[in-house]
Amino acid sequence: MNQSKKLGVQYLTASIVMMGALLLFGLLASIFYLKYGFLLGKLDFNIVKQVHINALIIACLWGFMGAIYWFLPDELGIETVGIGLARLLFWVFVAAVAVVVVVFIFVQYGSSDESGMWLVNQGRKYVEAPRWAAVGIVAVFLTLAYNIFASVAKARKVTGIMGVLMTTMIPLIAVYLIAFPAPTNMSVDLYWWWWLVHMWVEATWELMIGCILALALMKLLGTSRKVVEIWLYLEVALVLGTGILGLGHHYFWIGTPQYWLSIGGIFSALEPLPLLGMVVHAIYDAGKHQMKTHNKPAFLWLIAEAFGNFIGAGIWGFMMTLPQINLYSHGTQWTVSHGHFAFYGAYITGIIAVAYMVAQESRGIREVQGNAWKWAFAGLNIGMVGMVGALLVSGMSEAFIGRALGGSTLDGFMASQSNSWFMQGMIARTGFGVIIVASYFILAWDLLTLGRRSEKLSPALATT
Amino acid sequence: MPESTAVVFEPGAGDPRFWRDGAIATTAFMLLVLLLLTVDSLRVLTEGGGGNVPAYTVINQKITYEFDAASNMDKPVIGGEELLFGHRYSEAEAKAIMDKGKLVIQSRSCINCHAFFGNGAYYAPDLTKAWLDPTWEKMWMPMTQAKTREDAMVQFLMHPDRYPTWARQMPNLNLSEEEARAVTAYLKWISSVQTNGFPAGFGRREVAR
Ligand code: HEM
Numbered sequence: 001m002n003q004s005k006k007l008g009v010q011y012l013t014a015s016i017v018m019m020g021a022l023l024l025f026g027l028l029a030s031i032f033y034l035k036y037g038f039l040l041g042k043l044d045f046n047i048v049k050q051v052h053i054n055a056l057i058i059a060c061l062w063g064f065m066g067a068i069y070w071f072l073p074d075e076l077g078i079e080t081v082g083i084g085l086a087r088l089l090f091w092v093f094v095a096a097v098a099v100v101v102v103v104f105i106f107v108q109y110g111s112s113d114e115s116g117m118w119l120v121n122q123g124r125k126y127v128e129a130p131r132w133a134a135v136g137i138v139a140v141f142l143t144l145a146y147n148i149f150a151s152v153a154k155a156r157k158v159t160g161i162m163g164v165l166m167t168t169m170i171p172l173i174a175v176y177l178i179a180f181p182a183p184t185n186m187s188v189d190l191y192w193w194w195w196l197v198h199m200w201v202e203a204t205w206e207l208m209i210g211c212i213l214a215l216a217l218m219k220l221l222g223t224s225r226k227v228v229e230i231w232l233y234l235e236v237a238l239v240l241g242t243g244i245l246g247l248g249h250h251y252f253w254i255g256t257p258q259y260w261l262s263i264g265g266i267f268s269a270l271e272p273l274p275l276l277g278m279v280v281h282a283i284y285d286a287g288k289h290q291m292k293t294h295n296k297p298a299f300l301w302l303i304a305e306a307f308g309n310f311i312g313a314g315i316w317g318f319m320m321t322l323p324q325i326n327l328y329s330h331g332t333q334w335t336v337s338h339g340h341f342a343f344y345g346a347y348i349t350g351i352i353a354v355a356y357m358v359a360q361e362s363r364g365i366r367e368v369q370g371n372a373w374k375w376a377f378a379g380l381n382i383g384m385v386g387m388v389g390a391l392l393v394s395g396m397s398e399a400f401i402g403r404a405l406g407g408s409t410l411d412g413f414m415a416s417q418s419n420s421w422f423m424q425g426m427i428a429r430t431g432f433g434v435i436i437v438a439s440y441f442i443l444a445w446d447l448l449t450l451g452r453r454s455e456k457l458s459p460a461l462a463t464t
Numbered sequence: 465m466p467e468s469t470a471v472v473f474e475p476g477a478g479d480p481r482f483w484r485d486g487a488i489a490t491t492a493f494m495l496l497v498l499l500l501l502t503v504d505s506l507r508v509l510t511e512g513g514g515g516n517v518p519a520y521t522v523i524n525q526k527i528t529y530e531f532d533a534a535s536n537m538d539k540p541v542i543g544g545e546e547l548l549f550g551h552r553y554s555e556a557e558a559k560a561i562m563d564k565g566k567l568v569i570q571s572r573s574c575i576n577c578h579a580f581f582g583n584g585a586y587y588a589p590d591l592t593k594a595w596l597d598p599t600w601e602k603m604w605m606p607m608t609q610a611k612t613r614e615d616a617m618v619q620f621l622m623h624p625d626r627y628p629t630w631a632r633q634m635p636n637l638n639l640s641e642e643e644a645r646a647v648t649a650y651l652k653w654i655s656s657v658q659t660n661g662f663p664a665g666f667g668r669r670e671v672a673r
Pocket residue numbers: 022023024025026027028029030049052053056335336337339340343344345348429430432433434436437584585586587
């Protein structure tokens with residue numbers, strides 16, 4: 001196996017491991033809603049939740065990088081340029097993440113000056129990592145971009161997919177840098193912070209996963225390059241055509257001019273279109289190739305991605321993207337419901353699909369077999385749908401009671417939190433969380449032992 | 465022999481470059497519009513720029529949040545002088561205390577329980593209008609035996625563990641008095657930002673617990 005593919009396996013393995021941390025800390029965070037004074041003063045909710053969402057960002061980034069390093073040599077026909085540096089940086093990256101997590105959990109709070117920002121915690125959602133680590137992440141991104149650009153140059157081959165992938169490297173780095181200065185004025189701070197959060201998850205990452213799944217689709221189903229590329233360009237046009245100004249759905253209430261209510265509302269309401277397009281594409285391709293594949297789990301996770309992305313990001317996002325509704329739903333468990341469904345549906349599912357493809361190819365398995373993957377697939381999807389359903393119930397009651405009736409005061413908020421509809425949703429959320437965690441362990445075990453179990457000796461393989 | 469469905473699902477059936485150029489043109493246009501809107505938005509967002517965000521010295525004044533029938537939304541109203549901690553902050557002093565307050569908020573990871581303008585976490589109440597919350601006068605001032613709202617806030621922020629009143633409790637984040645004052649000033653300023661009516665009906669509604 002060449003170096004780039006080895007690195008791909010490493011990053012994907014790290015991503016799956018990080019998903020474990022994501023889920024365990026999520027489950028832990030959910031208990032705070034059920035038990036008064038849980039871990040108070042020892043490991044507070046904010047720290048647990050912070051580890052939870054940072055694990056999510058890292059798991060996604062590692063998953064994307066793993067997939068890119070894995071597919072790059074196939075697409076370009078050469079070993080990736082500068083792979084030695086990239087392999088070194090992998091270990092630096094892993095070590096840095098470990099240090100950050102230890103600091104979060106054991107140091108918890110820094111001093112309220114620049115040194116606290118550099119060494120302990122920047123205290124801004126999703127980008128809490130201290131500045132030294134953020135600088136490291138930029139170095140990793142730059143190396144990734146260099147690997148891709150230099151390899152394309154050396155191979156003298158710019159495929160359509162590579163063209164789009166190269167383009168995504170620009171916003172990946174640019175909006176990360178833009179969000180850094182963190183000015184004192186919270187309105188300005190949030191203005192730029194949303195460039196990072198929205199432009200990453202609703203534009204840059206959508207296109208990155210689009211490229212990754214396009215490559216996966218060609219391999220998995222043998223879809224023709226021309227068809228895949230036309231779809232990809234269409235996706236780029238629609239995702240960016242709606243998503244760039246769709247940014248406005250985060251500019252309703254932070255002090256921004258009123259015209260954002262209409263601009264954000266209209267453009268973000270169109271954001272589900274490209275996601276619907278991908279569902280159509282997936283179903284069409286699956287039908288055309290009569291779903292013949294030697295890797296059923298990868299194929300089904302790919303389909304789960306198409307639907308999860310459309311429903312979790314598209315429908316759940318649309319539900320509260322119009323300002324008339326967002327005025328009340330904004331910043332409640334309703335938001336959390338969409339956040340979970342979207343990240344899971346759009347990214348986690350896609351990464352799992354690629355992980356199955358990589359496990360198959362790297363271990364020379366002809367036909368993926370066994371039943372474990374079925375349990376993991378069913379458990380994770382049922383658990384996740386149940387969880388976001390529960391969160392939706394809690395979120396709606398919170399919006400009605402805390403916001404609409406209570407006017408968002410401290411009293412109104414607390415009234416909403418002790419309401420029985422709200423509490424039942426929270427209990428159900430933790431219950432489904434347990435199902436998700438259990439299914440995750442089956443998934444991790446299956447990926448780890450695939451092709452290393454007795455099935456390897458099955459007749460199908462014996463002949464190869 | 466192309467079937468009709470193939471035409472629908474394989475757009476253009478011809479040259480991918482047509483679609484590529486379309487994607488580039490769409491993106492470029494949208495980015496241009498976003499840049500123009502950003503220039504205008506930053507003007508409105510700059511503190512003391514005459515837009516929606518008052519200067520930091522607004523902490524020397526009285527702030528209320530009232531329903532404005534003309535625009536059909538709740539809006540902050542800046543009134544006459546109402547000093548904070550009995551002190552009239554100069555422009556430089558106000559800037560310094562805001563810088564500090566923001567760093568305290570970041571260093572203690574407040575937004576991973578609370579939210580500002582609805583952004584953050586939802587485990588604890590949104591703090592956008594916390595300064596204006598009726599509870600300070602109704603409950604916290606008597607409880608902390610403070611004479612002013614700001615003193616009650618400082619007391620609470622320094623020792624939240626002493627006042628376990630609600631369904632959830634805030635941990636003690638070891639704020640010094642200086643840090644607690646800075647956060648209080650920050651909360652007063654942020655309550656003056658005009659937010660297109662969010663949160664709606666704040667302080668005008670009451671719900672039974
Ligand atoms: C065992 C499963 C999980 C549980 C119990 C769980 C629980 C939680 C909790 C309690 C929060 C804090 C929300 C708040 O502020 O009230 C949270 C936030 C979040 N979680 Fe999870 N989580 C789980 C899995 C996941 C997964 C798989 C993802 C991504 C695919 C994810 C993504 C997020 C995100 C993005 C947030 C921030 C959302 C927001 O504030 O809008 N979580 N989660």
